[in-house]
Amino acid sequence: MAAAQDTAAFIYAGCSQTSYSPGSPYQLNVDSLLSSLTAAATSSFYINLTSSASAAGSLPTFGLFQCRGDLQSRECSACIRSALSKLSSLCPFAAGAAVQLAGCFLRYGNDAFVGKPDATVIYKKCGASSGSGQIGIRDAALSGLTGGGFGGYRAGASGYVQAVAQCVGDQTAKQCDDCVGAAVAQLKAACGYAVSGEAYLGKCFARFWCNGNGGVDIEADNHHHDNDETGRTAAIIIGLIAGVALLILFLSFVRKAGNPDKD
Template sequence: MQVQCSSQEPNHTKAKHMKEMSELFPILGLLFSLISSTTMASFDDYTSFVYVGCSQSKYILGSPYQFNVDSLLTSVANAATFSSYNNFTSSAASGSSPAYGLFQCRVDLSVADCASCVRSALDQLSSLCPSASGAGVQLKGCFVRYGNDSFLGEPDTTLLYKKCGSVVPGGGYNSDLLGMRDAALSGLSGGGGSYRVGAGGHVRALAQCVGDQSVKQCSDCVAAAVAQLKDGCGVANAGDAYLGKCYVSYWSDGVYTSRHYHGGVSGKTLAIIIGVTLGLVIMIIFLSFIRRTGK
């Protein structure tokens, strides 16, 4: 009697394996989504809170000034959907109590991200400065301010917020770092425009002024911010200084990613860690599936 051999699995076994494989796809999809969202949250933190300032005076609810403020902030939200900067004066409800305001987004944000950032900033204003006659909030990616004083076009070098990175241990590296930092910051003084960049060795720097500033006003504000960083951050490997009408940041390669801190871990390192973790998890799931089907 001739016996025919076949390498094909019985139909019920194949069906079982296919069912097991199909059950793994949703798990892998969920895992990838969770890790991806964590990765994006780590890199894309343009709505992270930096500082807020609220006036002590409050407007009267239902007053003409409140209607002017509400109209102004609505204009800010609408304008952020197609531009990265604009300023407004709202006096429709009452010409005797106008409201002034502006918004500005970081130059590298897309229009969609700018609009998202401004919406988040407006939410922060309403929750942190309810009924304030004037207020301003700075997020990582945008700035919104309003008030009853005509601050539009006026210079303002008041220090509002400063943050320094880690202090580098002593040694010859300190003098090298300071030299590179000073060279990078010095590069911000040259040229015009509201956005400026500088570099020195492996230190990078940038500055951005509010759009209502002239070239001279911007240069004066940047110079004041640079002085704050040099005086206050010493040999720190990174620093941010936010003034009334500009901000300046500097960082050493590997410390910042997209100009934001990541808990001391560089963006590149974080990406490698997450990628390796994802690969190991997928491999473990795959090997587990192979063992199960082998049985």
């Protein structure tokens, strides 16, 4: 299961530059499509639909939604409702739009995008740096997301690092592998020693995170800190001893210089 996360948390949204007029035939198609997607979310985790409810000759509207594979049906339905609410506020009257929440993805438009691969990087984020060498186990966890012809929702783990990925349901096994591979490559290249990372591409996403202390070896870090303190203390003591010794030699020289007959 994915790390604890609000399924309605906003990730990104995109709106087409073209818009439709209120009350136009195209709006009837959009409204019909979004209504059908909302109804389908109560029993499905993925669906794609085409709406041409308005008069013949108007542009059809294509749309789909995808819920994260570890959600329950009620969580999926609630997430899609939240996504629709975001679309209406962020992309009013847009001819095409997409919104990604933590738990679901929704897209519609008048271009036939369903079934087409899309590995365009749309959103990428890395967490704070752990300051420790966890790249090996992170990469091992991420490797569990790629290859092997897995299904749309995938999970991987290694040590204290966990990872998940998912493709939109319109992708073939190869398209999904290619997309997830591209997302994993983005995370490896960008996130270094980060305790978490996420990459959202046009038709997939991949995430990783660290359990417990986030992969930071606190005890080892404290030992390293203690060793540094010990080294600094030893250096100060040695410096003081050397300074005192030089002072004694200097005072002895001054006394000898002031009383040459005593030699």
